[in-house]
Amino acid sequence: METAITAEGLRKRYGDHQALSGIDLSVPAGTILGVLGPNGAGKTTTVRILATLLEPDEGRATVAGYDLAKQPLQVRRNIGLTGQYAAVDERLTGRENIELIGVLLHLGRRAAKARAAELLEQFGLTDAGDRMAKTYSGGMRRRLDLAASLVARPPVLFLDEPTTGLDLTSRLALWGMIREQVDSGTTVLLTTQYLEEADQLADSIVVIDNGRVIADGTPDELKRKVGGERLEVSVADAVDLPAVIRTLAAVSPAVPVVDDETRTVSVPLTGGVATIASAAAGLETLGIEPEDFAVRRSSLDDVFLALTGQTGRAAASDTAGDGKEAGQGPVAAVSNSKQKEKEPA
């Protein structure tokens, strides 16, 4: 498949702070890449470099087949950018904002007007189109901003945290709009702090932290890499815990993980349904009635926390760390629930 965006070894330094220390990316045409990372990871810096706003200290990149350093104008002809903070002229109406971009793109006045009307319609802003953008809500600004970046129908779209600060409805609506773009062939690079967003939208994900790619893959691959599926059993009375641990230890080669706080024991689900069946049978034999008996797929949140090391202990006690090193740890990893309380997930 054709590659719409490639980056090799992008590095960028601000003063004595290394914001990017070698970012590699590759986005096939017509797909969405989610760039996931905590505050200060280097998401915006990456996007600004790829959108020709910032020169990297080192590294090279192509966008829509054009070299960033050698053909910046061609790159600009092929991209749309929605920055982290909505870029709207507050003292123009929504319509004028879009028309101005159209005129600057030399569509001609009439075509610019037509395109503005079309985009306002598409983004549900027709009614508000003739109001000053100053009066727009955060969600409306975001939509206007996205609309403004689509005037030229760019084949490559950069979206820097497009839904940060939006309520659920607006977020869902924006997701829909982004998907529409991709369905019509656009390639999207979107940054986000929301794992759910990357999970929902992205065909592939790179996780960056401290200016480095620390993991990449499809959402499913990442989930598998860090945790896979686990069988979780919780009981109402802590007295039953040892019996549950014994039962689960018997059905899985890995070491059961215990959370005293929630009285939950879990093991990686290696044998599929057979494991579930024998665990259930084992508990039944012992006469233990679990409060909860569930198969849990690790979420991208787990992946993210495990990879970035933020609130690492909580993540390790729940799923991640031991999932990877199953069988090598102590007989039963008992999580420290006090630590858990302190750290917000």
Next chain:
Amino acid sequence: MTEALSDSFALVGRQMRHIRRMPEQLLGITVMPVAFVIVFGYLFGSAMQVPGQGGYKEYIMAGIFAQVMLANITTTAVGVVNDLNNGLVDRFRALPISRSSVLIGRTVADAVLVTWTCAVMALVGFLIGWRAHNGILQTLAGFGLLLLMGFAMSWLGALIGLTLRNVETVSALSGVIMMPLAFLSNAFVPLDGLPSWLRAIAEWNPVSSVVSASRELFGNEQGATGGAFPAQHPIPTALTVLVVLLLVVVPLAGRAYQKAAAQR
């Protein structure tokens, strides 16, 4: 080239729309200068003594015009910083448009506004008795020179705005630049009362040259003319200083724009 022009034109149009949307803004930028004309020309006019028959009223007008042109530093700097922090500069820079058009659009629009201010001031000046005596061409040349100064100040403001990127810092700094330039000049008072070292500074102050040059073109009172070269030849001096300033500041501002990033 024509594209750069049409882009700049579209961006001038953008700022004109701002004004159309908030006409009170136009009032806002005109009130102070007009108040200056009335206070200095009409109220102080009788108290201040300058030689010649036109009196202080004729002397002061070119000074107030120049003061208004100086204030363009702040106007443009603040405008640029706002565009930067609204993310608009990023948006424009990611478009395939000529890099110069955004700053040209901004400085030209600010020049249009200051022309309007000038026109209103001139009208009010006329009403209180200010006259230009050298015919229409020289009068227009006088205004042309003043507007050239305003344009140069705009570019200086653009450079300052793109460098400092913060409205408070920008306002503070342009205040610090403008005060000595305006008051250590012959804009408001004739220089003969000053101690000689201060007088030398004021005579070499380019603002004095522009003011003297437009007084000469308007045929207004000059007060006492000093012996320094700029005081003897204000018109060539003013033109040279302004053109050189533009030649230096325009490319610097262009470069700053290329690297511009909002401060967050």
